[in-house]
Amino acid sequence: MRSEQGMPDQPSVDHFVQQRYRHGFVTDIESETVPPGLDEQVVCWISARKGEPEWLLEWRLKAYRRWLKMRPPNWAHLKIDPIDFQAISYFSAPKSNKDRPQSLADVDPKLLETYDKLGVPLHERARLAGVAVDAVFDSVSVGTTFRAELKSAGVIFCSFSEAVKEFPELVRKYLGTVVPSRDNFFAALNSAVFSDGSFVYIPKGVRCPMELSTYFRINAAETGQFERTLIIAEENSHVSYLEGCTAPMRDENQLHAAVVELVALEDAEIKYSTVQNWYPGDENGVGGIYNFVTKRGDCRGDRSKISWTQVETGSAITWKYPSCILRGERSVGEFYSVALTNNYQQADTGTKMIHLGRDTRSKIISKGISAGHGQNAYRGLVRISKQAGNARNFTQCDSMLIGKNCGAHTFPYIEVGNATAKVEHEATTSRIGEDQLFYCLQRGISEENAVSMIVDGFCKQVFRELPMEFAVEAKALLEVSLEGAVG
Amino acid sequence: MLEIRNLHAAVGGKPILKGLNLEIEAGQVHAIMGPNGSGKSTLGNVIAGREGYEVTSGEVIYQGRNLLELEPEERACEGIFLAFQYPVEIPGVNNTYFLRAAFNAQRKYRGEPELDSMQFLKRVREKLEILHISDDLMHRAVNEGFSGGEKKRNEIFQMAVLEPRLAILDETDSGLDIDALRLVAEGVNRLRAKDRSIIVVTHYQRLLEHIVPDAVHVLADGKIVASGDASLALKLEEQGYTWLEQGGIRPLSDHAGNGVRA
Numbered sequence: 001m002r003s004e005q006g007m008p009d010q011p012s013v014d015h016f017v018q019q020r021y022r023h024g025f026v027t028d029i030e031s032e033t034v035p036p037g038l039d040e041q042v043v044c045w046i047s048a049r050k051g052e053p054e055w056l057l058e059w060r061l062k063a064y065r066r067w068l069k070m071r072p073p074n075w076a077h078l079k080i081d082p083i084d085f086q087a088i089s090y091f092s093a094p095k096s097n098k099d100r101p102q103s104l105a106d107v108d109p110k111l112l113e114t115y116d117k118l119g120v121p122l123h124e125r126a127r128l129a130g131v132a133v134d135a136v137f138d139s140v141s142v143g144t145t146f147r148a149e150l151k152s153a154g155v156i157f158c159s160f161s162e163a164v165k166e167f168p169e170l171v172r173k174y175l176g177t178v179v180p181s182r183d184n185f186f187a188a189l190n191s192a193v194f195s196d197g198s199f200v201y202i203p204k205g206v207r208c209p210m211e212l213s214t215y216f217r218i219n220a221a222e223t224g225q226f227e228r229t230l231i232i233a234e235e236n237s238h239v240s241y242l243e244g245c246t247a248p249m250r251d252e253n254q255l256h257a258a259v260v261e262l263v264a265l266e267d268a269e270i271k272y273s274t275v276q277n278w279y280p281g282d283e284n285g286v287g288g289i290y291n292f293v294t295k296r297g298d299c300r301g302d303r304s305k306i307s308w309t310q311v312e313t314g315s316a317i318t319w320k321y322p323s324c325i326l327r328g329e330r331s332v333g334e335f336y337s338v339a340l341t342n343n344y345q346q347a348d349t350g351t352k353m354i355h356l357g358r359d360t361r362s363k364i365i366s367k368g369i370s371a372g373h374g375q376n377a378y379r380g381l382v383r384i385s386k387q388a389g390n391a392r393n394f395t396q397c398d399s400m401l402i403g404k405n406c407g408a409h410t411f412p413y414i415e416v417g418n419a420t421a422k423v424e425h426e427a428t429t430s431r432i433g434e435d436q437l438f439y440c441l442q443r444g445i446s447e448e449n450a451v452s453m454i455v456d457g458f459c460k461q462v463f464r465e466l467p468m469e470f471a472v473e474a475k476a477l478l479e480v481s482l483e484g485a486v487g
Numbered sequence: 488m489l490e491i492r493n494l495h496a497a498v499g500g501k502p503i504l505k506g507l508n509l510e511i512e513a514g515q516v517h518a519i520m521g522p523n524g525s526g527k528s529t530l531g532n533v534i535a536g537r538e539g540y541e542v543t544s545g546e547v548i549y550q551g552r553n554l555l556e557l558e559p560e561e562r563a564c565e566g567i568f569l570a571f572q573y574p575v576e577i578p579g580v581n582n583t584y585f586l587r588a589a590f591n592a593q594r595k596y597r598g599e600p601e602l603d604s605m606q607f608l609k610r611v612r613e614k615l616e617i618l619h620i621s622d623d624l625m626h627r628a629v630n631e632g633f634s635g636g637e638k639k640r641n642e643i644f645q646m647a648v649l650e651p652r653l654a655i656l657d658e659t660d661s662g663l664d665i666d667a668l669r670l671v672a673e674g675v676n677r678l679r680a681k682d683r684s685i686i687v688v689t690h691y692q693r694l695l696e697h698i699v700p701d702a703v704h705v706l707a708d709g710k711i712v713a714s715g716d717a718s719l720a721l722k723l724e725e726q727g728y729t730w731l732e733q734g735g736i737r738p739l740s741d742h743a744g745n746g747v748r749a
Contacts, residue, residue, distance in 0.1 A: 438559065
């Protein structure tokens with residue numbers, strides 16, 4: 001949808017809804033996709049398609065105009081072929097049921113084999129593999145039950161689009177306040193074209209009665225490549241949010257650029273756990289998802305706490321730095337990460353802990369595992385600002401190498417502007433020891449089990465931060481991801 | 488139980504074992520002594536099948552079959568246990584979990600049912616009691632932060648749980664003080680059984696005061712150069728290895744060096 005015309009100064013939604021017909025968009029909602037390319041009209045079209053209010057369209061356009069002046073970041077330790085942003089289609093409605101596999105019999109047997117190894121329940125497999133919705137049983141009733149329980153607690157948990165319609169004042173108040181659209185190239189792109197995502201609001205004093213997982217939000221399976229999540233925890237509230245899925249997701253989008261914003265007010269706590277297992281490409285490095293994510297939490301209130309836990313085993317390229325802005329006095333930020341790269345996967349991941357308030361504390365535990373030709377970089381920034389008296393940080397950054405062709409890299413940045421700060425950094429790099437392996441073998445344990453046991457032990461500090469059932473799955477996932485890495 | 492015939496082995500292309508002969512009957516304890524670099528540890532590693540220890544010629548027959556064609560984990564499952572000179576740390580892996588994985592892998596190999604964690608714990612407690620080992624070792628990660636004595640005791644404890652047919656204790660006494668040495672030795676003595684053979688590799692006679700062997704062999708330059716009963720160890724202690732080299736005992740020829748039969 002390239003336009004020859006100039007943009008009107010005040011584009012109205014109606015105007016673009018009409019334009020879409022003029023440009024011959026198919027009206028059949030189920031198969032709607034815009035042609036590749038990005039310009040202001042595409043942004044307007046997406047906004048109109050979603051029936052958004054004008055302020056949001058303005059916000060998107062502003063982001064788009066900034067994006068035009070930005071360049072993709074090139075400082076990461078990643079080898080990426082240039083991405084042609086005009087070759088990508090920026091809106092694709094969820095696939096219609098008739099385009100999806102009609103039953104598990106139509107799904108790639110390799111994918112099903114992996115589900116089997118991971119112990120994914122049978123009814124879950126169909127949903128993950130993208131089988132037509134009405135062929136997926138159970139989930140709907142499960143989802144409904146949970147939504148009722150959340151509602152009675154006053155918790156809002158819905159798609160981003162719903163939130164824009166039903167809680168526009170909340171969205172408007174917080175959107176872009178943690179990750180401004182100008183923040184970076186991919187955040188700007190996401191702000192211009194985001195498709196959907198999740199919205200969570202925990203009212204004052206409420207402890208969310210259950211772990212919030214996209215599992216319970218049925219329509220979350222296909223939020224698309226430009227996902228946007230906003231979580232707000234009011235004073236003295238508590239929420240644990242689980243994102244992602246341990247089983248590989250059927251996904252045809254190669255570029256993912258998500259934005260996640262968390263806001264924790266006074267005494268609030270947000271725990272955000274991610275298990276990311278997007279398609280990593282094949283053993284020769286062909287294909288795979290490019291994952292460029294901006295995740296940031298704002299500890300806005302005193303004594304608030306934000307804790308990120310991530311297990312990243314998928315994607316051909318991972319570029320993400322879940323961060324905490326420790327604004328409130330005595331606020332706490334934590335980052336626990338396991339990143340695994342096998343075959344030709346590349347990861348440049350870490351965190352930023354920005355200490356602004358007095359007596360703020362942060363803790364970083366990063367475990368990088370490289371196998372095959374994988375390249376794994378930890379990149380972290382700890383900044384203690386001038387006014388952040390008595391701030392403390394502890395960073396532990398461990399790398400494990402499996403085999404001889406992989407690499408581990410560490411880029412810690414520490415900026416201390418206040419003499420009362422206490423910052424500790426520990427880093428180790430180890431090769432999975434021939435002596436460790438032989439020790440296990442000599443006790444009768446097979447090589448494959450030995451490797452997964454050693455890796456699991458290496459990751460323990462992070463796994464124990466994950467909710468119980470997630471931890472079990474994450475362990476199984478590492479085993480599957482490391483298959484064939486040794487020997 | 489074990490018969491080694493004219494074994495030659497190299498590490499990194501360098502010959503270490505140069506025609507070693509040894510025979511051990513079921514139920515026996517044999518000590519192997521010798522100066523540094525004589526090939527003592529190499530022998531243990533060759534029997535256990537460690538990568539990089541290349542057998543260039545000779546035979547190792549274990550319970551009537553060719554041991555050298557088995558993978559290291561198969562050898563373990565067949566009942567061969569090596570107590571490491573330097574037990575390896577595996578951070579984050581619980582000691583009990585590790586041992587149960589090993590125990591069940593061996594049961595599975597033999598076609599026996601695996602034990603669940605309750606059944607396994609019961610067994611572990613029995614063994615701990617027999618060896619007078621405190622159970623706090625069980626809650627820690629494999630050898631991580633263990634003192635030298637704790638590491639060695641953990642090896643003997645693993646041996647007690649896994650109940651091997653043939654155990655090789657590679658300098659289990661090194662780095663132990665007298666009390667720890669006695670504890671380890673008592674553990675080993677409790678594990679002596681008529682269907683189990685034990686090879687004790689050591690530098691010093693003092694371990695053999697506690698674990699009295701059925702036979703003592705002296706290894707020098709990759710060969711057994713002398714064999715005798717427990718008194719040989721005493722003699723070595725008094726006179727040192729140089730005494731051997733000076734011809735105090737005439738080295739046994741390759742063909743006669745089969746050790747002592749009980």
